[in-house]
Amino acid sequence: MHARKHADGERPDQRRAVLEGPEIDRALTRIAHEILERTKGGDDLTLLGIRTGGVPLARRLAERIERVERRPVPCGALDITMYRDDLRLAPARALGRTEIPPEGVDGRVVVLVDDVLFSGRTVRAALDALNDLGRPRAVQLAVLVDRGHRELPIRADYVGKNLPTSLRESVSVLLEELHGRDAVLIGPAKPRPGAAEPAAAAPEGGR
Amino acid sequence: MRHLLSAGDLTRDEALLILDTARELAQVGERSVKKLPTLRGRTVVNLFYEDSTRTRISFEAAAKRMSADVINFSARGSSVSKGESLKDTALTLQAMGADGVVIRHSASGAARRLAEWVDGAVVNAGDGTHEHPTQALLDAFTMRERMGRLEGLRVAVVGDIRHSRVARSNVLLLNTLGAEVTLVAPPTLLPVSVDAWPCEVSYDFDEVLPKSDVVMMLRVQAERMNASFFPSAREYSRRYGLTAERFARMADHAIVMHPGPMIRGMEISAEVADSARSTVVEQVTNGVSVRMAVLYLLLGGAIQGPGHQGETR
Incomplete structure (x- = not known):
């Protein structure tokens, strides 16, 4: 959450792609199988994408699991804005929609899905948000990219790609549904919000 | 902000x-x-x-x-x-x-x-x-949820406009959001400066009623009245009250709003207040x-x- 997303096309020369569409596809297929394995066939499974980047990823994982198991997998979206720990570092942000599937979260195995795992603060906020929505039987975490630099004791259960980065870099995940193409890009970091750039209220999508 | x-x-x-x-x-x-x-x-x-x-x-x-x-x-x-x-x-x-x-x-x-x-x-x-800006915001929110839009919505605000902060805030906000407001009241219950407000004014409720998507009834604020603004409550109710008979002449999709507290039998009849097209409880x-x-x-x-x-x- 420290380095913010770059709008697609902004400073394109400074960013290089480390993952392209086919690799992202393969990583998601592998994660889908791992989820099925770990949850023993996906009984009571619910996927919740963390807004914004995690939502299309959760949907893609649900499609893949449905294709293998031939039954629908509840899939929703979680907006964590109201649970962030850095709300007071920037002007109030616009909210996204939280969509909980009709099955609810009580007694379910909830897999939180996000695009980039960085400080772990987003996931901490998501766990708090989930706690107010009900009591899942278990909560797991799936991310497309783990870039390291954790600031909280949080780890992912399913990782698409471990991507060692420097704090001077930023990682952006572009997704077909949001940005028109699939790619993971590394570029120079923007200043931390609150430090030099108080108006950095950019949407999620890369950190 | x-x-x-x-x-x-x-x-x-x-x-x-x-x-x-x-x-x-x-x-x-x-x-x-x-x-x-x-x-x-x-x-x-x-x-x-x-x-x-x-x-x-x-x-x-x-x-x-x-x-x-x-x-x-x-x-x-x-x-x-x-x-x-x-x-x-x-x-x-x-x-x-x-x-x-x-x-x-x-x-x-x-x-x-x-x-x-x-x-x-x-x-x-x-x-x-x-003014009462949060009341106007919740009214606009209610209209948007019920009608699906605010742009071009025809809203009649009926009653004691003169003493109403709700009316002023609603006119200003709804104008900003693209709705068309018509104030309906006897001349004595309109504020002096009403010509400067971004809205239409009518003295004839029955003429405005069938053309409205939203009918917002206001309470007659007896506590702010330091003179007699209309002859009697009965006369007021007859000309500007939303009775069941008037309610029947509203457009089928139109809704009835009231910021509360309501005086049943004065500006709004009980059966209108309790109808499914009344949003009074939703507004709260x-x-x-x-x-x-x-x-x-x-x-x-x-x-x-x-x-x-x-x-x-």
Whole structure:
């Protein structure tokens, strides 16, 4: 959450792609199988994408699991804005929609899905948000990219790609549904919000 | 946006941001845990110089749902009844560390004066016959949810416009949001400056009624009336009351709104008030969501202003 997303096309020369569409596809297929394995066939499974980047990823994982198991997998979206720990570092942000599937979260195995795992603060906020929505039987975490630099004791259960980065870099995940193409890009970091750039209220999508 | 003093101060984008935020926050009211941690550690003072149940409770519920600490201050039985001025009360609250002040006062312009004296955000919860911006926001929210749009919506506001802060705030906000407002009242119950308002004016309810998508009835504010503005309650009710017979002549999709408190049998008949097309109860529910949105947008992020600059955790 420290380095913010770059709008697609902004400073394109400074960013290089480390993952392209086919690799992202393969990583998601592998994660889908791992989820099925770990949850023993996906009984009571619910996927919740963390807004914004995690939502299309959760949907893609649900499609893949449905294709293998031939039954629908509840899939929703979680907006964590109201649970962030850095709300007071920037002007109030616009909210996204939280969509909980009709099955609810009580007694379910909830897999939180996000695009980039960085400080772990987003996931901490998501766990708090989930706690107010009900009591899942278990909560797991799936991310497309783990870039390291954790600031909280949080780890992912399913990782698409471990991507060692420097704090001077930023990682952006572009997704077909949001940005028109699939790619993971590394570029120079923007200043931390609150430090030099108080108006950095950019949407999620890369950190 | 640092304060919410007048519905007329809001740009179209700001107003829509409040309505969109309120829509997301409305979900919280449907959950088993009706609480968000967002305003933890913030203090909101409800400063009420005028009797109000619904607005004060609504603001209190909104602030508490977002974990703010709420201090209720009503003029009756407080230092105000001993003669303390608004300014001194404001400075006291300031010294106690209020991050936000919600003020209801019988004097028009009280909220704006208060905003000059305190560092925190000021929300106008009704100042005299001037404005009541959160009521206009919750009315707009209700119309948008029920009708699906605000642009081009034909809204009739009927009743005691002269003494109504709700009418003024609604006209200003709905104009910003692209709805067309027609005020309907006897000439004696229209404010002197009504020509300058961005709306139409009519004295004939029956002519406006069938063309309206929304009919908003206002209470006749007997407590603010220092002269007789109409011959009798019965006569008023006959010409400007929303009776069952008039209700039947409304368009099929049209809704009936009332900011409350209602006087059944005066401006609205009981069967109209209880009909499925009356949004009176929804308006109360929506009021909490809209006030949560306002408090979140004013207090949830970094607060700009003296005493709060560079706040970090």
